[in-house]
Amino acid sequence: MSLLDVTGLRVRSADGRDLVRDLSFTIGPGERLGLIGESGSGKSLTALAVTGLLPSGMTASGSVVLDTPETGPSEVVGAPERRLNGLRGRVVSVVFQEPLTALDPLMRVGRQLAEPIRRRRGLRGAALRAAVAAALQEVRITEPGRVARAYPHEISGGQRQRVAIAMALACEPALLIADEPTTALDVTVQAEVLALLGGLVTARGMALLFIGHDLAVVSGITDRVLVLKDGEAVESGTVREIVDAPRHPYTRSLVAGARHLDSALDWTNR
Ligand SMILES: Nc1ncnc2c1ncn2[C@@H]1O[C@H](COP(=O)(O)OP(=O)(O)O)[C@@H](O)[C@H]1O
Ligand SMILES: [Mg+2]
Secondary structure (H helix, E strand, C coil), rough: CCCCEEEEEEECCCCEEEEEEEEEECCCCCEEEEEECCCCHEEEEEEHHCCCCCCCCCCCEEEEEEEEEECEEECCCCCCCCHHHHHHHCCCECCCCCCCCCCCCCHHHHHHHHHHHHHHCCCHHHHHHHHHHHHHHHCCCCHHHHHHHHHHHHHHHHHHHHHHHHHCCCCCCCEEHHHHHHHHCCCHHHHCCCCCHHHHHHHHEEEEEECCCHHHHHHHCCCEEEECCCCEEEEEEEHHHHHHCCHHHHHHHHHCCCCCCCHHHHHHHC
């Protein structure tokens, strides 16, 4: 059984350009797939098409099926917003590159995080406050009390991304999509947030679609990789296969250019 089954996905712009073409892949429960490609290759549009969040004017065709024992199979392409709302959060959740896109600037962090937890688990009052504190601790926020009372602009970029991860996990999704979740962070914070994300995905047995442009990063956190170029898949395989024997010239250039690849591969042997 596949949790996510994408078949012949195409994303077309308002002016009729095909930005993603004939893309097919599957992710099973608990599997980790990396989507890698240069800037503008269609990675984010793929993530948005999977969650039914394409910008207005853009259209998806083909098929995107999300299937969990709890919900049964659901076709995302062409689904009404009401159906999509039932899938977002508890079936699939996204962490975006820029944490501020996930956070309301005018609402204290604790209140924002409380909302999905309340909806999912029906908690109120002191129990809800305790669950919010636990969620902040789970993403290793060191001062959960202060952060819960802060507005998003009052905490650091790394803390904001940790909060965005906590928000994405609050509804206990079966599939987490992480779209370049560390690209906007300082290098020192990047490794911490990646390790946190990998640990949480393992601890919860979630499936992961991890999007990135750096093969060293993507290969460190995923098992299989799909290489995207100009909106099309050019190669896919296990991290080992891609790194040891890249076939497409673009993949070869990615492998040759991957910095710190050796250490990333050591990390893969978990
Ligand atoms: N809202 C939009 N309107 C028009 N074109 C867009 C929009 N978003 C993305 N694109 C175009 O679609 C292509 C793929 O974009 P995207 O999926 O964001 O790339 P990636 O995430 O791989 O960097 C790019 O050429 C980009 O310019
Ligand atoms: Mg992108």
